[in-house]
Amino acid sequence: MGDRAPAYIGVDVGSSRTKLAVFDAAKQLLGWHVRKSGTDFAATADACLQAGLQMAGRTAGDIVYTVSTGYGRKNVRFADETRTEIGCHAKGCYYYFPMAVSIIDIGGQDNKIIKIDDRGQRISFKMNRKCAAGTGAFLEEMSARLDIPLEDMDGLARKSTDMVKLGSFCTVFSGTEVLENIRRGKQVSDIVKGLFFSVIKRVMEMDSLTERVVMTGGVVANNRYLVQMAEESIGRKILVPEHPQLTGAIGAALYALEISET
Amino acid sequence: MAKDKTSWRKPIKATKEMGRIMAEYFYELNDASKSRRRKIAWCTSVGPAEILRAMGFLVHFPENHGAMLGASRMATDMIPVANARGYSPDICSYLTADVGAYLKGVTPLSKAYPGIDEVPKPDVLVFNTNQCRDVQDWFAWYAKEFGVPIVGIHTHRGIVDVTEVHVPSIAGQMEALIPPLEEISGHKFDMQELKRVVGLSRKCSDLWQEVLFTAASVPSPLTFFDGTIHMGPAVVLRGTQQAIDYYELLLAELKERIANGVAAVEGERFRLYWEGMPVWGRLSAHAKLFSGLRANVLASTYCNSWIFKDFDPDDPFMSMAKAYTELFIVRADDAKEKYIEEMLEFFKVDGIIYHDAKTCPYNTNCRYGMPQRLEQKTGIPSLIINGDLNDLRMISDEQTQTNVEAFIEQLEERK
Structure with a gap:
């Protein structure tokens, strides 16, 4: 990995809002972003990624793995894998509680x-x-x-x-x-x-x-x-939880971290 | 972009032969309807077809036609026609699709079998309420439409144990059908012929059971979705040699698969049981959805419902009465749960899918706490899918997909 600061991305494309969470290898939430899902799920997810990475102080090159979830989970261009929002919410909640x-x-x-x-x-x-x-x-x-x-x-x-x-x-x-x-x-x-x-x-x-x-x-x-x-x-x-709207995205990012470690 | 899950389900070679015998069956009915050379009876799918065949009738099964309307995805356009005539969207969507198609003058038979442009005209309508009350209302509509007699059997409902109290009363109702049917058919009832037909039905039923029970093998050579297609002869041709010959062929193919370790779903990881009706308009989509997740829905109460282990050619009326009353759908939840429990163990099942069919309360078994009770007793998790047998207006594909994927994730976590 060298000096690279790894980032694990979870993106939850919901019917109303798209939520994105950026985690580091120590399971710390570094950045996030929420915006209206609109009519172009792929473009919205891209925009969320840019904003989330910026907040986290990471770049696209730092991304190790991405898991998408939610209704539009299959529209996310940069996702490596999908999980259902049910699994992601469960994982996101367990992270906090x-x-x-x-x-x-x-x-x-x-x-x-x-x-x-x-x-x-x-x-x-x-x-x-x-x-x-x-x-x-x-x-x-x-x-x-x-x-x-x-x-x-x-x-x-x-x-x-x-x-x-x-x-x-x-x-x-x-x-x-x-x-x-x-x-x-x-x-x-x-x-x-x-x-x-x-x-x-x-x-x-x-x-x-x-x-x-x-x-x-x-x-x-x-x-x-x-x-x-x-x-x-x-x-x-x-x-x-601290970020109730981000729970699914957080769970997805934790899945990304888990998958990349196996 | 996330990888798309591929689907893989092995096709069954015998399907071609099934297509041939089913075509023969429909063309024979069509010829009789046009020429009026043979009498035609319409019968409910778990009705006394053996009596009708023994008396020389050709038999049409409107429920089979209803399923074809569903599978061809014509049903959703037909149902509103019946709705507008006062047949509610909440009642059986076989009934509403079938009546709607009749009113619109269309049938899926035309697409499948060139030259057939309508359902065969009945000389008599014969129902058994063991399935539900809707079949009686359904047949009553056609009785008025065609101006032909309607006769039927009224089965007990919600039975825990089938006893001597129930069986003779049904046998008596079956025997009471004979005089009117003799009059309509112009044939004298022949007990030897009935015994012969019941014997053939029994053989068909035994073979159908053997076919379905091959799914107990690991991996399973068969899926529930295959079963819903290959049950055709057990429904419309039981009591004939063709059905027996067909199931011998199918069984041989499935046994060969078992001998060679061939799975119906490649890489079978999870074994699921389907409780309730199929979603006919989504058979292929559901087959792909589950097989893409390497889950095989391999057994069901629904396909098992054409196993009649009580048929006895030496005692046709009493044994038919028992067989048609022993049916799952006729029974109380206690008996149903015991049956499902046995099936879960026999088929080595990891999870249960309940289909809550909006318009079929009789074939929906998740509305009175059964999933919770069975899960508590067996530890086998379950999922309820909201949908319908025919009415695609009642379906959310996205919800179904998310639910199924989440259920498989849940099963993965348990492994």
Whole structure:
């Protein structure tokens, strides 16, 4: 290797955002980058790589191995290998919390509950069914319907004093319920909290949870109130990694490091 | 760019012969339908076909036609036609695809068998609700459409143990079919002929079981996806010599593979069990997906459902009643779980794939906690795929692929 400063890259091309993590051989996170996935996954991944390497103080020549994950994992030009986001989230979480946990990941397009044992091995996983209810796409759709910027939703939900109850599984039907509540003159903050609670309900009905729970994903990163609501729902503290949105990319980079060592 | 996983599945040589006998079967039906020289009965796939053959009927199986609509990916364009007539997208997509295709005046038979432009016209419709209630509604629609009689057998459901309480009542219903069928066919019922046909069905069934059970070899010479294709004769030609001859040929090829250590999926690393219906419109895609991961889905409840070990030519009615009631789909979860457990052990299975088919609750066994119970009992992990037998509107290929790849990664970690 000589004087070369090795870099291990993990890139998670999600339906909404592309996330990239740069690790060194000592398993230290050196750099990262997040941007909208857009319509050209390959170009977005390239842009993330440039920005991530710059932050890490590395160059393309330092890259030893790259693993890609997420919906667009097969579009990444510079990837040596792919892994599913389920495996990468499990590995990324175990990096921060080396213990048996249930991981709740709320992403743009899908939700996952992944159970890992105390050695970090996956015991089981569940993804949401085809429907987008309970995912980031659901909140995006509702923010447009309520004409509220997505980034304002967390703050609004926190102001709620009388949360509205939304019962439907279906995003479209939930939209109708929202309209009904607007018509009744309900406060927007109460509706938004109802939407958040709906996300929590959709996730909780996917699978049972073990004692320790971790929450990850872009939706969690941008709406921390969801974690508080989930804690209230299950009656115990939930762990959140330092970079919840990067968990998949971090797991992919750790895979890259692991593979290159074997 | 990340390396694409290659797919490798060994083709079966006997397929050509199967194509020939299936063509013969469909052309014979088509000729009879056009000339009206032979009477035609439509029958459910696990219905009393033996009685119909013994009485001289040629037999058409609408479920087979439904599967062809699915496999040819015509179904998704046909289903909405039936939906618009009041047949919900939530009910059996064999029914909706088949009725929709009839209303549109199309059939996959035309593409496969030049000169056939429609399904054969029935003289009678004979159902058995052992599969589901939908078959009765399905056949009832055609009975009205064609103005022909409909008769059927109403099977018990959710049975733990098949006992003397169940079997005689079904045998009695089968015997009660004889007088109307004599009238329609113009043939007097002949017990010796029924015994002969049941004997042929039994031989077909025994050979089909032998074919499927070759998959217990390591590596397996057969995949579930092969099974869904090669089950054709067991469904539409059981009770005939052609089916027996065909399965002898297929079995010999598979035994040769075993003797030479030839795997159906090269480099077989994982052995999987499929529980539920196939996704007919994705057979090839799923076969490639699994084989590309060096995983062989090698056994299934579905293909096993045409094994009728109780057929006894010396006691045709009672033995048919028992065989058609012993079916997996008729049974309670206790019996189903015991059966699957035995299969997991027999086939040395590493993991189970449950197909949650949106429109087929009867062939979907992951909605009442079975995966969790079986996993707890056997330690064998499982994955649920959401999909459908025919309606591709219910499918997310991306979700399926990610789920399957993640499941194989999980199995790798356990190795």
